[in-house]
Amino acid sequence: MAWPFESPEVFTHLVVAVARDDDEHLLGVGLSLRPTFAPPDRSMLRVVVPRDHEGHGVGSALRRFLLPHVPDTTRRLGGGVYDDEPRSLEIVRHWGFGVEEHAIDSALDLVEHPPEAPVVPAGVDLEEVPDLEFDDEGAVEAMLRASQTNPEAAVGFVMTLEKFRTMTTNGDIPICVVARVDGTPAGISYGTVSAGELFIAYSGIDPTFRGRGLMRLVKQQAHVAATGAGATKARTNNEEHNAGIRRINAELGYVVQSGVYRLVQDLAADASR
Template identity: 30%
Template sequence: MTRLVAVRQAVGDDAEAVAAVRRAVYSYKAMSAAATRHVMTVAAPAERFLPLVAEVDGQVVGWGAAGLSVWTSEPGESHLTIFVHPDHRKQGIGSQLAERLHQHLTEVGAIRVRAFVHPDGLEFARNLGYDGARQMHFAGVELTSLPEPPETPAGIELRSFDEVDPRAAYTADTITALDEPTDAPMDSIEYDRWLAEIWDSPSMDKSLSIAAMAGDEMAAFTIVETDGDRMWSGMTGTIPAYRGRGLAKLVKSVALRRAAAAGITSAYTSNDDENGPMLAVNNWLGYRRVQTELGLLRTLDN
C-alpha cells in the first residue's frame, strides 16, 4: 500500500507530536512538548532557523531542523538535526528532510554543517557527504541511590536558579562555554538571545538548577531541564578561578538529590570524549553509558 509522505514547515502546534517522536528515537534525552515548542518559535532571526516535520498519512513521523550557528564568531557555521520514528525508517523520509535542509542552508550562506547521528545512521550520513569521528557519550542514572554530596567549601553558598540574578548565570555560562569541546568556539553569545533561548526556556527548572555562589559571582552551576519524571543536565560548569575545588561535583550531586525529592526518577546527561573531569563526576554519581552518538561535519557547495 502506497503511503503519502509530506514534508512541511513545522508550527508550534506540532510540538506535542514532535516531542513524542523524539522520545521514541532518543529514550535517553528529555525534552518536553513545551520546550519543543520553544525551540520552534524562539530562534534568533539571524539563525535563519528552518524547522520541518514529515507526515505519513497526516501523522507526524519525522523532524528536521537547520540553521546558522549564531553563538560562534566563525562565519558560515551551521547545524542540522534529523530524526525519524523507528517504525517509518528506510522509506526515504530522512533523505527528503536532508535535501530540503541542505538547500536551505546553502541559500542562507552556510559553509559547514554539523550534525550528530546514531551509529546505525552513520552510513546514511556518509552517503550525504558527512565525515568525522567526534564521539558524544550519553549516560543515565536512576535517582534511587545517590552518594552523599561533598561538603560546601568556606565562602561558597548554594542557591537555586530562582534565587540568582540571570546576569550572573549568563556570565558563568558564557565563560565556561568557551571550554566546551567543539569544532567551533561558542564565543559570541549575546545576553538578550541567551535570556530568550536559555533562561526563559520552559525546559529549565530554576528550582532544581543549582549555583555555587561566591558572593555575587557564580563560581559553578548545573542547569536542570525536566520532562515529567525525567531530567536532563543542560550544562554543568565551573569558571576557571574556582576549578579544582570540587564545585561541579557539589552542585550536580545536590541538584540530583533535590530532583529525586521532587519526584524525578531518571536523570540523563552527555559528555564529549575530551571532557575527562566531567566524565569522572558523572561516574561518581552513578551514571552509566546508554548510547554514543557521532559528531559529523559536511562542507556545503555554494
C-alpha cells in the same frame, strides 16, 4: 526527535517531512530546524528511516526535500547518528557530513541513588537560582564564559544565561545551582526537569577555582533540587574525551546509555546543495 515537537519555542525554522507509500504506511521522517542555542550560522537536519525500509532511497529523498528549507544563514549543517549504526554513518558521510565529536549520553537513577545535600567547605556557598536572576549578573556571566573550556564550546556552542533561559519551556522546571567562593561566582550547573527527568544542559567551573571539588558539589545540589521538583532520573551528555566531567559523573553513579556521533557539513564548500 521528540524535543522539537515538545518544545517548539526552542527551535526556529522547523520543517517536517514525512514519507509514506501508496498504502499510507510510514517510511521515514525528516526535520530541518535551527536550535536557538546554536551558533547563528548553524542549523540541523534529521532523517529517520525504519530499518525495514532502508536501502530504498527514502532517506535521500527526505534529505533532498528538506535541503531547500534550510535557513539561508546556514553555513554549517549539523546532524547525528548513534555510534552503533555504522551503515548510517557511512550514508551520511556519503552525503558530505563529517564527524565533529563523539557525545556520550549518561543517566543517573535518582531513586536508586537518592541525592544528599553536599557538605561544603568554609567559604563556599551553593545557591539555587532557578529564575536565573542575579544581582551580579555580569560576574556570573563572566564566570560562565570562562568555564567553557569544553569541546562543544570550541566548535561554537557557547552557553550564556540568555541561552539557558530559552531552553526552559512551558511545563519545564528550571534547575540552576551556582557555587560561590567568598561570594565570587565560581561554578554553575543548569538543567530542566520535564516528565520526571532532569536534563543537565551544562555544568562548568571557572578555571581559577578548579581543583577544589566544586563540580561535584554543584551537581550534587542540582540533583537535590531536581528530586524536590519530582525528578526520578538525571541525564546528561558529554564529549567522549571530556575526561574530567565524565569521571565525576561516573563517581556520582551515572551509567552510559548510548553514544552519538555529532556531524557537520560545510554547506559553503558543498556545491551539491
